[in-house]
Amino acid sequence: MTDASQPQALGGLRILDFSHLLQGPFATQLLADLGADVIKIERPGKGDLFRSLTFRNKWVGGSESPNFLAWNRNKRSLALNLKEPRARDIIMDLAREADVVVQNFRPGVMARLGYGYDDFAAVNPRIVYCSGSGYGEDGPYVTRPGQDMLIQGLTGVMAATGQADNPPTPVGAGFSDQVGAMNMVYGILSALLWRERSGKGQEVRINLLAGMLAHQNQEMVMAMNFNEDFQRPNSGIGHPGMDAPFGTYPTTDGWVTIAMSPFATLVGVLGNDDLLAYDDPETLFTKRDEVWRKLAAETGKWSTDDLLRALLAADIWCGEVKSHLGAAEDPQVQHLGLIQGYEHPKAGHVRVVGPAIGMSETPPAITRHAPMVGEHTREILATLGLDSAQIDTLIAEKVAGVSD
CATH class of the missing domain: 3.40.50.10540 (Crotonobetainyl-coa:carnitine coa-transferase; domain 1)
Known part of the structure; x- marks a missing residue:
């Protein structure tokens, strides 16, 4: 004390x-x-x-x-x-x-x-x-x-x-x-x-x-002013109003989070240029679950540490998913x-x-x-x-x- x-x-x-x-x-x-x-x-x-x-x-x-x-x-x-x-x-x-x-x-x-x-x-x-x-x-x-x-x-x-x-x-x-x-x-x-x-x-x-x-004012303002409720995604997308890649993704030994980041830069890190076909705002929202699954297939080839190191080097907004005990031991x-x-x-x-x-x-x-x-x-x-x-x-x- x-x-x-x-x-x-x-x-x-x-x-x-x-x-x-x-x-x-x-x-x-x-x-x-x-x-x-x-x-x-x-x-x-x-x-x-x-x-x-x-x-x-x-x-x-x-x-x-x-x-x-x-x-x-x-x-x-x-x-x-x-x-x-x-x-x-x-x-x-x-x-x-x-x-x-x-x-x-x-x-x-x-x-x-x-x-x-x-x-x-x-x-x-x-x-x-x-x-x-x-x-x-x-x-x-x-x-x-x-x-x-x-x-x-x-x-x-x-x-x-x-x-x-x-x-x-x-x-x-x-x-x-x-x-x-x-x-x-x-x-x-x-x-x-x-x-x-x-x-x-x-x-x-x-x-x-x-x-x-x-x-929840930003979600309420969106829903009320467009008279349209959010629809939850059917994947690891992290917010019902967001498009891909915003969400959580598997690795060989855990999970990472990826927030608002240039899609082409992310694809460049993951090394699958076929994903660039999805790179426009409407597609990244309307097909966000499909995009998530394809991204997840790529992130799942990496360890958490290796993926974070590569993403951070490319200035991608990312982080680990930690348990409560993991959070307690986090270096920051x-x-x-x-x-x-x-x-x-x-x-x-x-x-x-x-x-x-x-x-x-x-x-x-x-x-x-x-x-x-x-x-x-x-x-x-x-x-x-x-x-x-x-x-x-x-x-x-x-x-x-x-x-x-």
Whole structure:
């Protein structure tokens, strides 16, 4: 972990984080990496639902969910029963000095519990309150579950991904949630800048549906203005709107990607001049699957290293296709120091992807491990002036919780 004494851009900013799963926690982790004091408010004992979900029943250190560890570093955990009036008093005491509240429960849940925007604004008019949802705060889908893959299906990205003779293909990561997290950060920082100018807080609302559509704007503009949907290719072409050679191609020991490149130059590298018969824009689109198959027959004669060396020498836009483990060992990834780690009291050494931005004066940093449920309950309650006996009473009466 990094030296916590290094100045950070969001140092002094306090965030009350009620979020769970991916969208909200990733957003608050991004802010925490920049120095914000993120207090993660969790259910005593159970905590964030992601603590109990994992891939392939694998647990880091035998007990900790990689899903939770991925999105919750640099935070403190305060375990409170939100339905307890005394817990609400504690949260509102914290809110008086807080800057931001983040939550991604279904619309209406937080307000019914007494933790809506108006409740926080009543004790702190400068508060920035950010809500994340699947489909917005109202409308015909408001009661639907707003899960990542469901949003991908609704917004066109799934229908545009994969090959035509296969089912629509979801992206192999939580793309909708991660776009939503970025939009949360964008909205929160914008609201904080406005607050500095006006003195006023505000509510920020982010939803996955809007985010996924906005991040496909070039595809949406094309489809809507020509009233024509994209048709998925039936080969390794990499985008439903692109012509050959754009796509993925086999080698003797793997796959390479080839992006927008002069077709004649590519053919020259591969050494089959018969392919030049396809070299006009209309043919490269209308016969793109046929072209892909013929190109693939040629790339399949090369090893990945040899083909990349030849393509790069000819200034062809290309790259390898790597697995997650392969990406972690990539020389450029290593050069940039993107794979980092921290020590966790139960999981041991946890390898993670570090912050993705660089700042010359206030760099982001990993200074805390992902917390255990209620790990910082005593520490945080003490800042409100509660003594040990009072904290012990709250814990004994199940208003608050601490880690094992």
